[in-house]
Amino acid sequence: MTADQSDNNILVAPLNWGLGHATRCIPIIVALEENGFTPILASDGVALAMLRKELPHLQTLELPSYEIEYAKNGANFKWKMLKNTPKMIEAILKEKKMVKKWVKQYNLIGIISDNRLGVFSKKIPSVFITHQLNVLTGNTTWISSKMHRFIIKKYTECWVPDQAEKPNLTGKLGHLKNPDDRIRYLGPLSRLRKLNLPIKxxxxxxxxxxxxxxxxxxxxxxxxxxxxxxxxxxxxxxxxxxxxxxxxxxxxxxxxxxxxxxxxxxxxxxxxxxxxxxxxxxxxxxxxxxxxxxxxxxxxxxxxxxxxxxxxxxxxxxxxxxxxxxxxxxxxxFKGLPEMETPIHWKQLFGLFEKE
Missing domain, CATH: 3.40.50.2000 (Glycogen Phosphorylase B;)
Known part of the structure; x- marks a missing residue:
């Protein structure tokens, strides 16, 4: 079923920061389809190009670029990001307008944003995916974390791809002393499966x-x-x-x-x-x-x-x-990373988007 014919359209919009945000959304996109929803994918740059190659049967939309670029010298990373902030804010404001239009145009019933700060709606359930409830930025960590959590509060739920308890993978990045009740831990997300293949x-x-x-x-x-x-x-x-x-x-x-x-x-x-x-x-x-x-x-x-x-x-x-x-x-x-297999109850998770 195409997005035009469906009344179960969910917008899935990962940040274009390398490929990680887009690739970890793939298991969610697959699960949405398996549970009767029609994902519409939105991003920009290499993240959008990768999603188009991986999921060519799904409709894709282009969002404005945050124009994220690293400094050549790692010590200048934070200042490079600060310099890019005006462009990033401009992109966030643009995507907010676009999403407002898309909610009506595509009859959206839900939104899943992986770290895209302007992709949400007050009219339909909106989810924010992040593994950084605390955003580490050196001596400015307190303010960057506070700002990030302020943004998260605009969403219906926040999904963290990690275990809630120890052992976990994110440590203080993905865990708060007093977590908000809108935070839900999914367990680690991966599009890959372990296969019994000979080492080549x-x-x-x-x-x-x-x-x-x-x-x-x-x-x-x-x-x-x-x-x-x-x-x-x-x-x-x-x-x-x-x-x-x-x-x-x-x-x-x-x-x-x-x-x-x-x-x-x-x-x-x-x-x-x-x-x-x-x-x-x-x-x-x-x-x-x-x-x-x-x-x-x-x-x-x-x-x-x-x-x-x-x-x-x-x-x-x-x-x-x-x-x-x-x-x-x-x-x-070293021991290597332990296998973490956490079953995700997709039907229960996607209950957020079920119409009453």
Whole structure:
């Protein structure tokens, strides 16, 4: 059934900040369809391009870009974000107007926003997805967290993709001392499944995130991996019109992979080298994989997750400027992420959108 014919349309709008927000929405989108709803997808940039490739049968809409860009120097990350704030506010105001129009135009009965701050409506149930109830920004954490929770209060519910109790993956990022009753913990979300496949690669490298840091790390690792003797599959995380595959010595390079291809690649790899973005952390937990993290320079959330998981004895990490390929030997000293399989009661969760 198309969106034009359906009276069960739900707008699903992930933030375009790398691919993580969009990919973690895929299990929700699939579950919506399985429960009789018609998802309409909205985003911009590479996140929208990826959703169109993954779910070509669904209607997609384009939202204005927040124009998120990392600083070349991680120490300047916060100031770069502050400089971009006026553009971001402009985009949020634009998307609020667009969503107001779409509620009528597409007969929406619900909204699910993954960190898009202007995608909500007072007229229909609206959900905000985040793993950051506390937004870490160094000495300004108190104000950034307060502002974020002020935004969350505009939504009917807030869904956190983590466990409510310990052990959990987000620590203080996703947990408050006095949680609001609108907060619901889903358990970790992943579009991947654990498969019983033989190991083909000693190492999987998977990159993501906005430029220029994604490209800077790719260049660094291409050079470092010349000293690595095992078989490597290297996914650059660049969503382009056509998939490209290139084999250079012991390394198989891809610009991007579909969900199905990624699922096989993860399962066929002994170890993973990646950013410590939360979506990747959830994927690794779902698959029970051992990994090594290189947090994005200056991104407090990724640095916190990497430090937390190292302190828990699960995954080692190194700063980007300090990383050497020999650091991968540390992986065997750590336990690896434990498999976290939390059944999600979708029918109960989606009861929010049921018409009375």
């Amino acid at each position: 690669y000693d190492l999987m490298v998977i990159l993501s995130g906005p430029e220029p840091q994604r490209g800077m790390l790719e260049g660094q690792l291409r050079e470092d991996l010349q000293r690595y003797s095992g078989n490597v599959i290297f996914i650059s995380g660049k969503v382009e019109a056509k998939q490209r595959k290139e084999e250079i010595g012991n390394i198989t390079h891809y610009n991007f992979m579909t969900t199905e291809q990624l699922e096989i690649a993860f399962n066929e790899s002994a170890k993973v080298l990646c950013r410590s973005g939360y979506t990747t952390v959830m994927d690794l937990a779902k698959l029970g994989k051992k990994a090594f993290f290189i947090p994005t320079p200056g991104q407090y959330e990724q640095e916190y997750l990497a430090k937390k998981l190292k302190k828990d004895g699960l995954v080692p990490f190194a700063k980007q400027e300090n990383f050497r390929i020999e650091n991968l030997l540390e992986i065997d000293i």
